[in-house]
Amino acid sequence: MANKQIGVIGAGKCDESIAIIAEEVGREIAKRGAVLICGGLGGVMQAAARGAKEEDGTTIGILPGSRREDANPYIDIAILSAMGHARNAIIAQSCDALIAIDGKYGTLSEIALSLKMGKTVVVLESKWEIKGTRVAKDAKEAVEMLFEDKQ
Numbered sequence: 001m002a003n004k005q006i007g008v009i010g011a012g013k014c015d016e017s018i019a020i021i022a023e024e025v026g027r028e029i030a031k032r033g034a035v036l037i038c039g040g041l042g043g044v045m046q047a048a049a050r051g052a053k054e055e056d057g058t059t060i061g062i063l064p065g066s067r068r069e070d071a072n073p074y075i076d077i078a079i080l081s082a083m084g085h086a087r088n089a090i091i092a093q094s095c096d097a098l099i100a101i102d103g104k105y106g107t108l109s110e111i112a113l114s115l116k117m118g119k120t121v122v123v124l125e126s127k128w129e130i131k132g133t134r135v136a137k138d139a140k141e142a143v144e145m146l147f148e149d150k151q
Helices: 016-031 044-054 084-094 105-116 139-148
Strands: 005-010 035-038 058-063 077-080 097-101 120-124
Touching (some): 005 016, 005 044, 016 035, 016 044, 016 139, 035 084, 044 058, 097 139
Parallel strands (some): 005 035, 005 097, 035 058, 097 120
């Protein structure tokens, strides 16, 4: 069976405290041999990908546009969707489970799509209480929740 693919979603711009959490999530995903999937741009996406690369993990960025060079420098495989926000559906469909860190309405749409698709969604630093999501207290717990599930 192929490596588990874990989606990490969150805002394209974030403060340092959120970036630190996202980096730790990326490291924990890579330590378990899973592939990190994200939107490929900045903020939470870049921090998570950076963390995964620190542990020699593999990163995939599903970009909203049609320019590979828009991907953050920690993306190994850039998938060009040319779909704008609609690419959120591709991210949700491509991952086995999802970790949402902070975020705004784009993140909310990815959470909703993932839940609709029957995926496990773990949230960290969320502004919303969303039925069906699991709340983690830190990065390590968030990743552990995904690996204790039988997916």
